[in-house]
Amino acid sequence: MRKVLLGAGGIVLLVVVWELYKALGPATGVMIGDLTVLPRTTDLAMPHVWDMVARLFEEGGTGRNRAPIWLLVGQAAVFTLGVAAVGWVVGVVVGLALAVLMQRFRTAESAVLPWIILSQTVPLIAIAPLVRRWGSQIELGDFTWENWMSVAVIASYLAFFPVSIGALRGLNSPDAIHVELFRSYGVGWWRTLFTLRFPASVPYLLPALRLAAANAVIGTVVAEVSIGLRGGIGRMIIEFAQQASGDPARTWAPIFGAIAVGLVAAGFIALLGVLLRRYRRGEVPA
């Protein structure tokens, strides 16, 4: 209860700061030399919070899909969340598989780990069109690659990284004494993995999963923009931004949607943490 109140208080504080600055700040923004350090307070640069909220209840969309904007944003958010979830699952599976592989074989760790780190230095905008193009050439029987799958792949590309690193640390975290105990009982590697290493890795894994969830959401939104996938928040942000000069408050609607997607994703991980409560000994609350 207290947490909820504090959370709500944080939002209220943000609104108050925004509106106070808008009311009291200089219209031209705060400048140091030629550099603007705080934004202008015009309606164009900083629309009123109530205008942004009011826009959510206005009609939006065109032609056959006219509906209140909150509904359009909600639909887009659900779509984006779905794609991000697929990306997250794929990323977690791949990340865990890589971690297990690296834990099992020291050579694999030396061989793979640098590539995993290197993979994250490739800019997303470079791989997005490539993934789409490769995907469009996949045809297996009745299965055809769709654009949303490319977006999910890009999301998983960002999501697998923290999982593989976090899980590797977690899998290596059991005390030597425990590992040696298992060995002295003649327990096999797989059983050690499932009964000792996985439970021990939970405190490392949960923050990694949270990071992966955030990455998956960001990856999805950016990839949607990058390859122009219809239906999600990313494209909606661009479409609304194109009309930014005419109606600046409207551009915030899909941004709220993106925030909602992030919150739901974070909430899901928190739930996962509750389910895995009994393995979370010694976790530093993050």
Added chain:
Amino acid sequence: MKHSTRLITGVGALAVTALALAGCSSGGSGDTTSTDSADSGELTPVTLQLQWYAQAQFAGYYAAIDQGFYEDEGLDVTILEGAADIVPIDVLTGGDADFAISWVPKVLGSIEQGAAVTDIAQIFERSGTTQVSFKDQNITTAADLAGKTVGSWGYGNEWELFAGMNKAGVTLDDISLVQQAFDMTGLLSGDIQAAQAMTYNEYAQVLETVNPATGELYTEDELNVIDWNDEGTAMLQDAIWADSDRLADDADYADTAVKFIKASIKGWAYARDNPEEAATIVTDAGSQLGESHQLWMTNEVNKLIWPSTSGVGTINQDQWDQTVEIAMDTPNETGATVITEEPPASAFTNEYVEKALAELEEEGVDVKGADFAPITVELKEGGV
């Protein structure tokens, strides 16, 4: 043991998938796009790659689908939308599209780097790029840009501006060049004195905005526009591009190209004669632009096409030469030019569009629109 077999199978499956992926990607143009598989009577699948999302800039193609013009020619056309990081010519040369829409100067650079593509129909005869400013800045010609803050989107949208300044003797040192976002907030907030604007899009965005001083929408009387068509530094924009190698080797593809151009021009003629319906067709295709904005765009795009000097799609030698000349001689802020030498002869041809135009004239389609008169579109706040 059981587990490890499973692991090995998994790794194996991954490897196979990776190989399949690699195999597919190197497979190149042939497989997904072959046109020869269709028997007579069946529709030939054709994919068109646009430069951006569905919007009235591409009204003719959407209208041709909606009105069944492509089907009449035996084509089943799928339109692929563009996006921030999608380069239409790359999609075309990668074999994922049969035809692509792109601006000529953007493609000239790709051609010099080895892309084998051909401009087979120059749909837009005029350039839609302008430099817009408020009246009080007194910027009416390129020469007036000296000493001003000038916005440009960059990414190949800047060449007409630079060429115009060059011609007027204004160097890049004389102006302060600002990277402009794809909206008009820079101009409205005063950060940019002369902002880049397409007649059919960004210019309308200004007119859809309430002037805080008057409480009413900005009007055209409050704006000055530098039109590169008038300044003599216009470059050719939306054109239909085809794969040069396939044109040379694949008679069916060449035949499809003629049919595709023919039906597309029919679509554009439809958009000329029925701008309201064409705008609705684009909106129904999923464009999120507001109603009045969409109609404005349809009307302005019509102005770039009609009336047509030599029949829509014809590449006029003088305009092509001007585009190439600017692309070779105009340096940007880093001193680079679009291209360093003349493009190969394969860069454009009127062969296919002439066939298409002949057939259209036989059918009685007006391909010049000599008596074209644009409609008047009233923009509403926010373009709705």
